[in-house]
Amino acid sequence: MSNRIAEPFAEKPAPNHAVDDVLELRKPHEMIVMMPRSARVTLTGRRIYSALLQVAQTRLVALPAMPAADFMFEAPLAAILRTTGSSGSERTAAKKYLIEMRSLEVDWESTAPGDGVKWRGFSMLSEVALEQRRGENWVSWSYPPTIMAALREPQRWARIDLDVLAKLGSYTAVALYEICARYRENPSGVTSRKPVTWWVDALSNGPGPERREWRKFKNERVKDAVAEINAETDLDVDLIEHKQGRVITEVQFAVRKKRQASTPRTASNEPVDATLVLRAETLGIREIKLESLIKEFGDERVRAQVEVLERRAANKSLRTIENAFSYLRSLLRNEPQDEGPAEGTRPGIPGAAAPAAAPAPETPKAVPGAEGSRWLREQIDAMKKEVAALEPAQLKRWVDQALHDLARKGALNAVISRRAAQGDVLHGLLGSAVVYAYADATYGPHWKVDPQLFDTVQ
Incomplete structure (x- = not known):
């Protein structure tokens, strides 16, 4: 019989292993490189696995001795999802990923020269179970003994901040x-x-037979990954390629820690405006990324540039925006400042014309901002829960409608179509479109308008 010990998810590791309020995983070097061998590992699946490792390591550090081989770790599924930056609407997909981890085989490698494969053909989890407790989903899991030992007492490890991974x-x-x-x-x-x-194998989420040619893989994935790491994390990385003649044969990356800002910005304690979140999600920008921009640039500047982005996205005579978040961030960084360069020029580009400043957004009259935002957020959460609870056949109806709506607006692309085909339909731009299609048809177009607002407008 398995040894089950329920644990508080937020339990901190030993003081010498963590920084205050940072969900840090001391990932053993043997587990740095994970190469799938039997099937694909999704982004959400890898994030969930990292969260499971962090919970397990926290518990193992607190135990006086190594537990028995059949020891089961436990945590609420909702807490795991919050740690990964995922929303409750991804719960159904998360359950699927967790069950698949039992049979999904991977090779683990160290990055050290000459180390090679450390563990070959390991299942990601030895056992996994999902159950309802007091109306809440809980996940229980266990690891192969080799992974357990490495997690509890890693000889060498890398510090992985789960909050950074979520970005x-x-x-x-x-x-x-x-x-x-x-x-x-x-x-x-x-x-x-x-x-x-x-490198293609180490950075791919599929088995070796699906390997892409380096030139294509670099252009399709590596360049974007480097740009995202440099924009979102504590590291700056650069690609270094080594050639034999004209052929690129080996690769490595330069790694530098970013300097600590001398005057860090003070993050606002106010919740992000739910209306702005909806507008950003419709453009394909996740809430967590929107929050990072608001912390850096402030609510009003982000709101004004979201309007610019909305107008740009609506202009079908221009090329489709591939990455809405990067585009919005560029708008904010290149936005003329009060004490910046002379009017009509871009910073750092003498004589280059700057884009016209966006008109200030109109402030709705007699709308209580904080209360209205809170009400709308609750409405959105309620709609997401209803959609997540639909039967597969019912959900398919709204997915089809959402795909039709996105195609009509010119927002349907290959990534969204692929996610729909894979059943990954409850987050991102597609998820927002599904929620809108369902809510508009079920409750009418005014489901997102607070009835109390009409009592305040005389």
């Missing part, structure tokens, strides 16, 4: 960040030099 939006970015984090304090400032085929 990264692609599997390749997460895999590359974890490798580069291993070299955060390394005096050489570079990762190991490896063949291009090794």
Whole structure:
């Protein structure tokens, strides 16, 4: 019979292993590189796995001795999802990923020169179970003994901040960040030099037979991953390619820690305006990324540039925006400041014309901002819960409607179509469209308008 010990999810590890309020995983070097062998590992699946490792390590550090081989770790599924930056609407997909981890085999490698494969053909989890407790979903899981020992007493490890992982939006970015984090304090400032085929396998979420040619893989995934790591994390990384003749044969990355800002910005304690969140999600910008921009630039500046982005996205005569978040961040960084360059020029580009400043957004009259935002957020959460609880056949109806609506607006692309085909339909731009389609048809177009507002307008 398994040994089950319920634990508080937020229990802190030993004081010498963590920084205040930081969900940090001391990931053993043997587990830095995970190469799927039997099936694909999704971005959400990898994030969930990192969260499970952190919970397990926290518990193992607190135990006086190594537990029995059948020891089961436990945590609320909602807490795991919050740690990964996922929403409650992804609960159904999360359950699927957890069950698959029992049979999904991976090879674990160290990044050190000459180390090679450490553990071959390991299941990600030895056992996993999902159950309802007092109306809440709980997940229980266990690991192979080798992983248990490495987690409890890693000889060498990389510090992985789960909050940072939650900001990264692609599997390749997460895999590359974890490798580069291993070299955060390394005096050489570079990762190991490896063949291009090794890097393709290390940064891909699928088995080796699906391997892409390095040139294509670099253009399709690595460049974006590097840009995202540099924008969202504590590291700056640069790609270094080594050639034999004209052929690129080996690759490594330069890794530098970013300097601490001398005057860090004070994050606002106010909740993000739910209306702004909805507008951003409709453009394909996740709430967690929107929050990072608001912390850096302030609510009003972000709101004004979201309007600029909305107008740009609506202009069908221009090229489709591939990455709405990067575009919005560029708008904010290039926005003319009061004490900046002369009017009509872009910073750092003498004589270059700056884009016209966006008109200030109109302030709705007699709308109580904080209360209205709170009410709308609750409405959105309620709609998401209803959609997540639908039967598959019912959900498919609204997914089809959402895809039709996105196609009509010119917002449907290959990524969204692929996610729909894979059943990943409850988050991102597609998730927002599904919620809108369901809520508008079920409750009418005024479901997002607080009835009490009409009592305040005379």
